[in-house]
Amino acid sequence: MKLAVFKHKTKEELCGLLRTDPAKDPLLARFITLGLPNKKSEAYRYFPIEPLLEKEYDRAVFIPKPIKEDQRIEIENGIVKCAPKGIRVYYKNNRHVDMEHFDPFYYLGHLLASNVIMIEIDGDVEVELLHRFTLPNTLIPYRLVIKNQANRHATLFESFEGEHAKSSLILYGYDLWTAKESSLRIVNNQTIQNDGYALIASHKFTVEKQANLVYKTFDFGDAAALNLFKADLDDYAHIDAGHLLYTTGNAIGGTVSQIVHKGEHSTSRQEAKNILDDHSRGIFDALIRVEHHAKYAKAYQNSKSILLGDDAYMAAKPQLEIYIDELEASHGATTGQLDPKQLFYLRSRGISQTEARKMLVIAFANTLIETIKDVRHQEEIKMSFEKTFYAQAKG
Amino acid sequence: MMKIENLKADIGTKEILKGLDLTLEEGKVHAIMGPNGAGKSTLSKAIVGHYDVKITGGNIIYKGQSIVDMEPENRALKGIFLSFQNPVEIPGVNNAYFLRTALNAKRKHNGLAELNAAEFLRIMKGHLEGLGMKADMISRSLNEGFSGGEKKRNEILQMLILEPDVIILDEIDSGLDIDALRAVSEGINKMKDGKRSFLVITHYSRILDYIKPDYIHVLKNGRIIKTAGPELVAKLEAEGYESIEEEIR
Numbered sequence: 001m002k003l004a005v006f007k008h009k010t011k012e013e014l015c016g017l018l019r020t021d022p023a024k025d026p027l028l029a030r031f032i033t034l035g036l037p038n039k040k041s042e043a044y045r046y047f048p049i050e051p052l053l054e055k056e057y058d059r060a061v062f063i064p065k066p067i068k069e070d071q072r073i074e075i076e077n078g079i080v081k082c083a084p085k086g087i088r089v090y091y092k093n094n095r096h097v098d099m100e101h102f103d104p105f106y107y108l109g110h111l112l113a114s115n116v117i118m119i120e121i122d123g124d125v126e127v128e129l130l131h132r133f134t135l136p137n138t139l140i141p142y143r144l145v146i147k148n149q150a151n152r153h154a155t156l157f158e159s160f161e162g163e164h165a166k167s168s169l170i171l172y173g174y175d176l177w178t179a180k181e182s183s184l185r186i187v188n189n190q191t192i193q194n195d196g197y198a199l200i201a202s203h204k205f206t207v208e209k210q211a212n213l214v215y216k217t218f219d220f221g222d223a224a225a226l227n228l229f230k231a232d233l234d235d236y237a238h239i240d241a242g243h244l245l246y247t248t249g250n251a252i253g254g255t256v257s258q259i260v261h262k263g264e265h266s267t268s269r270q271e272a273k274n275i276l277d278d279h280s281r282g283i284f285d286a287l288i289r290v291e292h293h294a295k296y297a298k299a300y301q302n303s304k305s306i307l308l309g310d311d312a313y314m315a316a317k318p319q320l321e322i323y324i325d326e327l328e329a330s331h332g333a334t335t336g337q338l339d340p341k342q343l344f345y346l347r348s349r350g351i352s353q354t355e356a357r358k359m360l361v362i363a364f365a366n367t368l369i370e371t372i373k374d375v376r377h378q379e380e381i382k383m384s385f386e387k388t389f390y391a392q393a394k395g
Numbered sequence: 396m397m398k399i400e401n402l403k404a405d406i407g408t409k410e411i412l413k414g415l416d417l418t419l420e421e422g423k424v425h426a427i428m429g430p431n432g433a434g435k436s437t438l439s440k441a442i443v444g445h446y447d448v449k450i451t452g453g454n455i456i457y458k459g460q461s462i463v464d465m466e467p468e469n470r471a472l473k474g475i476f477l478s479f480q481n482p483v484e485i486p487g488v489n490n491a492y493f494l495r496t497a498l499n500a501k502r503k504h505n506g507l508a509e510l511n512a513a514e515f516l517r518i519m520k521g522h523l524e525g526l527g528m529k530a531d532m533i534s535r536s537l538n539e540g541f542s543g544g545e546k547k548r549n550e551i552l553q554m555l556i557l558e559p560d561v562i563i564l565d566e567i568d569s570g571l572d573i574d575a576l577r578a579v580s581e582g583i584n585k586m587k588d589g590k591r592s593f594l595v596i597t598h599y600s601r602i603l604d605y606i607k608p609d610y611i612h613v614l615k616n617g618r619i620i621k622t623a624g625p626e627l628v629a630k631l632e633a634e635g636y637e638s639i640e641e642e643i644r
């Protein structure tokens with residue numbers, strides 16, 4: 001199938017194509033309003049979405065199997081394989097979706113995925129979630145709903161495997177509720193190399209009263225991979241979002257986001273560090289909106305980019321949209337090169353050009369990598385980074 | 396050890412070195428003195444392959460091989476070391492990690508096993524004490540927030556660890572108080588083994604009380620205009636560089 005078949009269709013036609021039940025009608029309506037993305041879509045203005053829409057994919061079949069007990073949650077081609085004891089993971093026909101999301105793929109994902117995978121994180125735990133893709137040239141759509149408990153402090157480490165998923169398109173994402181007075185840390189380690197699959201993740205985060213969501217993404221590699229999210233902040237809610245992007249080859253990707261301050265005293269911090277090698281293109285297209293009720297909000301947003309490749313390009317668009325007076329906000333973006341003085345200093349001590357560049361790039365990235373509290377995961381991220389870096393340096 | 400022949404070099408579009416000749420002898424200490432802007436730092440940068448300096452003529456022969464087209468890291472691996480006049484700060488690069496990476500690059504080049512963190516720290520401890528450096532200076536970011544004296548000590552620490560064959564010290568004495576000067580000089584003197592060559596670039600004679608030179612070279616307007624024994628220091632001190640120029644004319 002081609003995603004382009006969903007272009008310019010009436011509700012009835014889409015109903016026929018997607019075979020959705022009437023409960024999904026509002027989703028259909030919203031999808032029709034936004035339309036299948038194209039060059040002119042806000043959310044995809046820097047991302048070449050059209051080749052992905054025109055490509056012919058096999059469709060992954062959805063046959064859920066009993067969920068085995070294991071150390072971590074594994075989802076293979078959109079189907080849960082296993083989950084640890086104490087974490088409730090099950091399928092549900094839940095259509096509790098945000099009707100104000102900016103991303104049409106958020107709705108298309110919900111329309112294409114037969115069920116959502118519910119993940120209920122109980123207690124103060126650390127959970128690992130592995131996404132595995134094994135099918136080549138396949139469209140793999142699936143949705144998750146993630147919930148934690150009030151007053152609890154959990155961590156979720158997300159990682160991806162997909163060596164054999166060449167030319168596939170993954171459309172996934174989660175609707176995430178950070179319960180009131182809780183904290184949830186998400187660390188997303190996504191390395192895609194060797195022209196693997198394309199990935200579009202489309203999320204919705206709800207951060208309830210006095211909750212704290214930490215969302216850190218580490219995207220490395222040469223693929224087309226875009227992370228889109230909308231986050232709604234209630235009274236005294238806080239989000240700390242960090243995005244480390246290292247792209248090589250002809251990669252294009254990054255983050256498109258909307259952080260919406262809905263409640264009083266809500267605070268947000270969003271920091272992007274982008275390292276662009278070869279001919280790759282990076283995206284940080286991030287809006288922070290402070291709405292009428294969000295008195296005394298605080299918003300901080302920053303993007304720093306280093307261009308390593310002569311043809312590399314960064315689209316950094318931090319934006320603030322403010323509807324009140326009583327707030328503190330700042331944003332900014334810089335783009336530059338590695339400092340030649342620093343590079344020379346290292347080389348003058350016998351350190352190779354490649355190694356010296358890596359040291360400086362890691363130094364640039366470290367402020368983000370070191371926000372990961374868990375040392376083992378910090379090391380994993382550093383290793384993923386180095387793997388991508390050296391693969392690039394050799395090629 | 397090193398022969399610099401008729402070296403011409405530009406910075407930007409300006410010719411700074413205008414046919415400079417200098418031979419560094421094995422086991423000897425060569426001091427280069429000269430007024431500000433004479434081209435002393437440019438010479439040191441030309442030897443280590445700094446990107447600011449474009450060599451337009453002449454040659455630098457080191458251990459029998461021309462090095463003018465050699466990458467800076469390979470010059471370092473072959474034993475050339477420059478203590479920079481203004482060492483750069485590198486936030487986010489841990490000093491100990493940097494030092495170990497540099498040492499291991501050199502050891503690998505020499506066919507030796509690389510050192511792990513513990514083995515490396517054992518070597519470091521002795522050096523730190525000798526230089527009067529606090530242990531926390533190697534756990535900090537490289538040169539970040541270091542005082543002028545601390546940066547110079549860190550340069551000497553690198554020299555002690557890397558054990559180079561040609562040691563160029565570009566104004567190692569500037570900004571040092573007397574204690575720091577003594578510690579740094581002791582470090583340098585420790586490296587004298589009758590084989591290593593030293594090129595001590597300075598504009599004051601003070602450091603030459605601590606590091607005894609075998610030769611004094613006067614660099615002015617991009618050339619070595621005079622070479623003599625250590626007795627020249629006193630004359631320069633008394634009469635300045637102008638006297639040398641007049642003497643030549």
Ligand SMILES: Nc1ncnc2c1ncn2[C@@H]1O[C@H](COP(=O)(O)OP(=O)(O)O)[C@@H](O)[C@H]1O
Pocket residue numbers: 406407411429430431432433434435436437438447
């Ligand atoms: N990066 C640079 N850009 C432009 N001019 C430079 C640069 N570095 C040095 N120069 C010029 O080159 C000349 C020689 O400088 P330098 O070698 O640093 O002198 P010294 O070390 O003897 O004081 C001076 O005129 C100085 O202004």
Ligand SMILES: [Mg+2]
Pocket residue numbers: 435436437480565566
């Ligand atoms: Mg100088």
